[in-house]
Amino acid sequence: MRYISLKSLSFATRPALAALVLGTGMSGCTLATEHPELGLNIPDKYREQQTRAPDAAxxxxxxxxxxxxxxxxxLMEDAxxxxxxxxxxxxxxxxxxAQVGVxxxxLLPTVTGTAMAERVRDPGGAGMSSQFNLGLTxxxxxxxxxxxxxxxxxxEESATVARYNREVVTLTTMVTVANxxxxxxxxxxxxxxxRHDLGAAERILGLIKQQFNAGTASQLDLSQQEALVSTQRASIPPLEVTLRQNIAALAVLVARAPVNFKVxxxxTTQIAVPRVTPGLPSELLNQRPDIRQAEAQLASSNFSVEAARAAFFPQIPLTGQTGFQSAALASLFGPGAWFYTLAANMTQPIFDGFLLESQLKQAKGVQLENxxxxxxxxxxAFADVEKALVALQQFTLQEGLQTKVVTSSRRAFDVAETQLRAGTVNQITVLQTQQTLFTAENTLVxxxxxxxxxxxxxxxxxxGGWTPQKALPSLQPSTPANVPS
Structure with missing residues (x-):
C-alpha cells in the first residue's frame, strides 16, 4: 500500500481530507446498546440428577x-x-x-474516479468546442x-449466529445418524x-398336524396354530420396510446414493451404553450451540434497534471533488486546469409518513421476539436434559425387567413344547406361551x-461434540477491522 503525506497535498485539499478524517473519528460516539432483561431463573440442579460431578457433564x-x-x-466421520x-x-x-463487509x-469513505471527453457543436453552426475532464470524487x-x-x-452478530447454526446442524446431523x-x-x-419365532411356530404346527392326523387334536387347534404362523409370516415385510427405508435415509445423511450404500x-446387544452425567444447569448455557445461537440473534436485534433509533437524528454527509478540466487535451494538466469543490450538509427527517417510527417499532418487535x-x-434445553434423563433411567429399569420377562416366557414355551410332544398339555396353553414369548422378545428390542x-x-x-471455544463469543461488540474507533 502506498501512503501519502499530508504535506505533499495542496493547501486547498487539506480541509476536505481533514473533514473526512474528523467525521470518521466522530463515528459511533453515541452508540449505547440496550440489553433487555432476560428474566430467567436458573435451577441449581436437575430433578432427575443423581450426581453433581461437573467434570463429567x-x-x-x-x-x-x-x-x-x-x-x-x-458413519459419523463420513457425515x-x-x-x-x-x-x-x-x-x-x-x-x-460477506454481509459484514457490506x-x-x-463506515469508510468512498472515492470514485471520473473521466470525460466531450465535443459539442455550437448553436447556429458557428463552430465546434471540446471539453475534457479528469477527476476524483x-x-x-x-x-x-x-x-x-x-x-x-x-x-457481526448475525455472522456469529451463522457459525453457531453450523454447530447446531452438525450436532443434529450426528445424532440423526446415530439414531x-x-x-x-x-x-x-x-x-x-x-424368523426364529416363525420357525418355532411352524415346528409346533407340525406337531399339531401329527396329533390331528392321529385324532388327538381338533380342527380348532390346527386352525389357531395356522393363524399364528400366518401372523408371524406377515410381520416380516413391515420390518423389511423399516430396515431398508432407514438404510436409505442413512445413505442421504452421508451424501451417498442409496443404491450403492450398504450397512x-x-x-443392539452389541452396542455399549456410555455413561453420561448432566452436570449443573448453569453450565448448559455455554455447552449448547443453539442457546448461544439464540443469544447472538438477540444481540444482533439489540444493535438493529440502535440503528433504527439513530436514524431519527440528522445525517451529515461530506463530499469533495478535485481534478482537471480543459478545453484542450494538451493543456489538461496545466496549472489553470486544476479545480476542486468541497461540500458539507446536514439533513434532518421532519415528516416521512411515519416510516422511521415504524421501522423502529419493527426492530423492537424483532428484539422482543428474539x-x-x-x-x-x-x-x-433444561427440559431436553430432564426428559432424556427420565427416559434413560426408566428404559434402563424396564430393560432389566423385560429381560426377565423374556427369560421366563422362553422357559414356559420350552416346557409347553416338551409337554405337547408328550401329549400332556392343552394346545391353548401352547398357543398362549408362544404369543407371550413373541411379544416379550419384540418388546425387549x-x-x-x-x-x-x-x-x-x-x-x-x-x-455433545461441541465446545464453546469453537465459536465466536456473542454479546461483546468488537471494533471492526480497518474502521477507526
Whole structure:
C-alpha cells in the first residue's frame, strides 16, 4: 500500500481530507446498546440428577465412540465431512461474513474516479468546442449517532449466529445418524426374532398336524396354530420396510446414493451404553450451540434497534471533488486546469409518513421476539436434559425387567413344547406361551432401542461434540477491522 503525506497535498485539499478524517473519528460516539432483561431463573440442579460431578457433564468431542461400534464411528466421520446440510450451513457462514463487509463499507469513505471527453457543436453552426475532464470524487457519511456502526455490529452478530447454526446442524446431523443406525440394528434384531419365532411356530404346527392326523387334536387347534404362523409370516415385510427405508435415509445423511450404500449392522446387544452425567444447569448455557445461537440473534436485534433509533437524528454527509478540466487535451494538466469543490450538509427527517417510527417499532418487535426465543431456548434445553434423563433411567429399569420377562416366557414355551410332544398339555396353553414369548422378545428390542435413543438424546441435550471455544463469543461488540474507533 502506498501512503501519502499530508504535506505533499495542496493547501486547498487539506480541509476536505481533514473533514473526512474528523467525521470518521466522530463515528459511533453515541452508540449505547440496550440489553433487555432476560428474566430467567436458573435451577441449581436437575430433578432427575443423581450426581453433581461437573467434570463429567461435558460430553467427549467424539461422544459416539462410547458406543464402541466401528461402523457407527465410520458413519459419523463420513457425515461430518460429506453431509449436505452441514455444507449448506458452511455456505451460510460465507454469506454472513460477506454481509459484514457490506455493512462495514458505510463506515469508510468512498472515492470514485471520473473521466470525460466531450465535443459539442455550437448553436447556429458557428463552430465546434471540446471539453475534457479528469477527476476524483470522495464522499463520507459522518456516523455521529452510531447508526452505521450499530448496523455493522448487528451484521457481526448475525455472522456469529451463522457459525453457531453450523454447530447446531452438525450436532443434529450426528445424532440423526446415530439414531438411524440404532433403528437399523433394532429392525435387524426384530427380523431375526420374527424368523426364529416363525420357525418355532411352524415346528409346533407340525406337531399339531401329527396329533390331528392321529385324532388327538381338533380342527380348532390346527386352525389357531395356522393363524399364528400366518401372523408371524406377515410381520416380516413391515420390518423389511423399516430396515431398508432407514438404510436409505442413512445413505442421504452421508451424501451417498442409496443404491450403492450398504450397512452391515448387527444387534443392539452389541452396542455399549456410555455413561453420561448432566452436570449443573448453569453450565448448559455455554455447552449448547443453539442457546448461544439464540443469544447472538438477540444481540444482533439489540444493535438493529440502535440503528433504527439513530436514524431519527440528522445525517451529515461530506463530499469533495478535485481534478482537471480543459478545453484542450494538451493543456489538461496545466496549472489553470486544476479545480476542486468541497461540500458539507446536514439533513434532518421532519415528516416521512411515519416510516422511521415504524421501522423502529419493527426492530423492537424483532428484539422482543428474539428475547422470547432465547428464553424458550434456555428452558427447552433444561427440559431436553430432564426428559432424556427420565427416559434413560426408566428404559434402563424396564430393560432389566423385560429381560426377565423374556427369560421366563422362553422357559414356559420350552416346557409347553416338551409337554405337547408328550401329549400332556392343552394346545391353548401352547398357543398362549408362544404369543407371550413373541411379544416379550419384540418388546425387549423396542426397549433397548428406546434406551439407545435416550442416550443419544442426552448427548444432544448436553451439546455433545461441541465446545464453546469453537465459536465466536456473542454479546461483546468488537471494533471492526480497518474502521477507526
Amino acid at each position: 461435558v460430553p467427549a468431542l467424539e461422544w459416539w465412540r462410547g458406543f464402541r461400534s466401528q461402523e457407527l464411528t465410520s 461430518q465431512t460429506r453431509n449436505l446440510d452441514v455444507a449448506a450451513a458452511i455456505a451460510q457462514i460465507a454469506q454472513a461474513d 455493512s462495514g463499507a458505510a 470522495g464522499s463520507y457519511m459522518v456516523d455521529f449517532w452510531g447508526k452505521n456502526r450499530a448496523s455493522l455490529y448487528a451484521a 438411524t443406525y440404532f433403528q437399523i440394528l433394532a429392525a435387524q434384531d426384530q427380523l431375526r426374532i420374527a 452391515l449392522g448387527g444387534s 428475547l422470547q426465543a432465547y428464553r424458550k431456548a434456555v428452558l427447552s 423396542q426397549v433397548r432401542l428406546s434406551k439407545l435413543l435416550a442416550v443419544s438424546s442426552l448427548f444432544q441435550a448436553l451439546g
